[in-house]
Amino acid sequence: MVHHPADEAVGRCENHGSDGVRAAGSMTVTPDDRQYPDLVRALNARFVAHPESVRVVDAPSQVPAVVAEAVRRDKRLTVRSGGHCLEDFVFNAGTQVVLDLSRMKAVYYHRGLNAIAVEAGAGLLDVYEKLYGTWGVTIPGGICYSVGVGGHVSGGGWGMLVRRDGLVVDHLYAVEVVHVTADGSVRTVVATREPDDPHRDLWWAHTGGGGGNFGVVTRYFFRSPGATGTDPCRLLPRPPAEVLFSAVSWSWRDLTRDEFVRLVQNYASWHVANMAPDSPNRFVTSFMLLNHQSNGQIGMVTQVDAGVPHAEKLLDEYLAYMSAGVSTGPGALTEPMGELVGPMPHLAKPQRMPWLQCTRFMGTTNPQLNDPTLRAKYKSAYMKANFPRAHAETLYKHLTRTDIDNPKINIQLTPYGGRTHAVGERETALVHRGAAFKMLWSVLWNDPADDAKYIAWARESYAETYVETGGVPVPNDVTDGCYVNYPDTDLNDLAYNKSNVPWHELYYKENYSRLRRVKTAYDPRNVFRHRQSVRPHAC
Template sequence: MAVTPNDPQYADCVRGLNTRYIGTPESVRIVNCTDQVVQVVQEAVTYKKRLTVISSGHCYEDFIFNPDVKVVVDMTMMNNVYYDPAMNAVAIESGATMLEIYKTLYKQWGVTVPAGFCYSVAAGGHVAGGGWGPLVRVNGLVVDHLYAVEVVVVDANGTARAVVATREANDPNRDLWWAHTGGGGGNFGVITRYWFKTPGATGSDPRTMLPRPPHDVLISAIAYNWSSLTQDQFTRLARNYASWHVANRGADNPNRVVTSYLLLNHQSNGQIGLITQVDATVPNAHTILDTYIAYMQNGVTATHVPLTNRMAEISPMPELVQARQLPWLEATRMLGTTNPPLNDPTYRAEYKSTFMRGNFPDNQIAAVYRHLTSTAISNPLAGVQFTPYGGQASVVDPAATAIPHRGAAFKMLWSAQWIDPAEDTKHIDWMRRGYADTYADTGGVPVPNDVTDGCYVNYPDGDLSDPNFNKSGTPWYTLYYKGNYARLLQAKRRWDPLNFFHHRQSIGTT
């Protein structure tokens, strides 16, 4: 179905999560099956119309909605999750959102995929970019369980067709599968569905094909009031998080059952948050949680208090100042859906990212503190989130999948959200200055070294390809892909030789 500017639903079809980017395409094509996608792509190729794809609208940049785009393929109606006996794997269409996926997999078969935190992110772009999630330390990345992908591609003759690529060693299309294990969305074609089956899984029972999540989890939510934190204590808190994750990033480390988020909000928020989840079914789960929180408290004289302020992707949770045990699916639903910005159509935003291998040098953490206490803005929804990595994610060879940051201990999401378009420059400049200041010794970006390890392609940042902001001499594609870029370039040349699928930070053909 084509939705055009004359249709009443058009305005709802040309915007995503970040309302800085609202599109004006000639049409949005709502598709229901792969054959329809092939038809739409072929039409766009024939008439030389720029085409992009949306699965849930969570792209942080203007890669989907910008003035050059004439046709948008909307995948939201392709959202089925089912067992496919022909492939002997669990199929997930690219429009299926995380909460839909988790509910279907768990309620039907008691399994899951270690995918994202936010309930409304869809599989399409999330999986293609590597797919980090809160079970990363126990089960790895979602792409570590990816068996196959179906992609509508365009060949050198301008012919659109659907191709299925698997991880099987003898599959002649295997490079297309590999490119979708972290190569990012919008590069090779339109992803219509994925199939998942954990390597080594045998038989034809979906209940044994994918990881089983914890039956129950312990959830703790505490906060520190900014008014009680000195710079030294702020620094200690951040370094405690970093040192714990560096020390406990091994695949067999018993503390891999800990998932923790440190939310370093701008001081105008009033609080800094620490959200922690522990598998409640492991022996001594309460002790593991208590020991972790004690480690975080080491050297911090400020007393932690209930988390009463909304911060980043977390709503107030004062009831969790004492840890509570909840069923896994309920805890996942609660943490993933209590996020006002994901349900508010007025928010504008800017984002940046960092993978961390080591602890913070003095100048980096001092710069973070300086910008979180800056009076240039007053924005409770601005800050830096620390999220866990390592564990089972570190088992996989960096070249085995397209996402290469297997040695990272944790990652950072720099974010700011606001409502008034007149404040765009203020908040974007604040973000750019803070990021550049933090990585001043490496040209304003987190180049791969012993401390930092580049950037996460699922948190795309157009500034990385702008020499005004990236002065490191390290190209954007190295920050995202490191040594895997050459292989991604080969896949691009084979599967999209006309460079039909592109955006302003896509993999090229030269």
């Protein structure tokens, strides 16, 4: 391995964690061990593997030996951080060795790189609590408390501060990667965004190029562009001290088809009109949950930075805009909605909360997140423009189908624009900088006997929505492809993607050619691969 200044840290050393406790070391778990069944399954209960072993590590220094052994023995290696991968990329029939990073959770200031280091197994809520409780700063990452940063960051993660502070990768200074060379040697590289860094392309690839592609990420190092000095309190964004938080719903029984269309077009048109990087409304972040009618409600959750001038007015104007043209105004949100939102009846009237309290509340109050029997299928789309009426009417058609009775099905409309729009499409691997908002088909169920029914619903509703572009949201003036952190292997299948636009163009557009060059340079043997991994030029 090569030495790098990244070995110089405050609060983390070779054999001790950030709290000074000695690391346990790499442990091997096999089918003979009682904990094995708990370590070979994803959050999505559809995906369970039967590897020869799971290698559990709790420090970056333990990773190269595990990778080297797998390469030497020619074993198919996959890597787990938080276990939230939405496809079977980690846990599948071909997996022979799982490298489990989920115990590698340290967060600390790194003097050598003048950045805050976050190990790849750390969960998002743990990261927020350490960053904010220690230094009063944060990264604009995701909502779900238990998502591991390993895959979340490399795919260009977003969250409730996305419009105010951009994507999490917009604050990524460096990444530490264990990779495999052409001759099978294992190397550790720290790649930074410095213009003269010979490994800068490897840093770039981890700003939206997706997990499981180039090597094992052991640590991310965060420092915002333009940050000066060596005080950790000044290296990353300071979140709002307080936020205004609102949770409302519209009753399905009160909505006509035309009113449903107006409601979703209101969401879309507001985000299209307010996507500029310096929009005064960049401090407003909101997502809408279009639940199946069996849920009874359509929900919307909104957060506003309470410290900006006229914050209450911004929220009031936003809520009024959303309800325009809908005869019945919003009421309390009283039903659970997929894996994101639990009942929040007390928030029909907006409340002021401390930021971290609200973040913890948002991330932990839905029991679906901790249901070990939950099965799921997901699909995604980026949107540049308002919904064509045909799109909105198709959503209505499938959300009101009577052959489906599942209140956990929803299509989420989630925020984008604002500061995400301040970065060019080539500056990071995350290419969808022109999008105004995103969509996520989130189809959840518990009984394996229902797999075919609910997967079919996802495929049918998605294909009909984009029937004019071959069943997928191809990049054009209205749609802009798909989000790599919501992987969907149907995009590889000509039965479902009839657009002649390959899956990698939907995820990466013109950035895929550069990602392939990085892959060829750092993983020419294609050790790190899955059904939608970046392909080296030799493959």
